[in-house]
Amino acid sequence: MPVRVEVDRGRKLAERTYSGVVTASELLDSIHEYRSIPEFDPGFNELLDFREVESIEASIEDIRICAMRPVPFANSSKRVILAPQPLVFGLARMYQIIGEDIHPNVYVVKTEEEAFRMLERSEVA
DSSP, X not given: OOEEEEEETTTTEEEEEEEEEEEHHHHHHGGGGGGGOTXXXXXXXXXXXXXXXXEEEOOHHHHHHHHHSOOSXXXXXXXXXXXXXXXXXXHHHHHHHHTTTTSOSEEEESSHHHHHHHTTOOSOO
């Protein structure tokens, strides 16, 4: 499966890890998996990890739709997108810019160190 969804209550962190070829529907639908995890709390921060992605099969319109959809996170939650590949980074920035009015506190970074710094953690998993 190209997406794994996990919640770490102790770290107050929700994580979506993508791998391989990721489709638009996987991008659109994976956010809703948190609702089925009892440990999930809307106040948690989120890490979206795209390091293992080979390609994303999504149009610009798909990214716009993703950016405009409501998410189960509080506006105070930090949502960090870890995207080292140039194309994935560009799509993530597009998501960030299009959705900035509805999804504040979205950050796009290229390295694990930057991601954990944004999430106010000093250690690397």
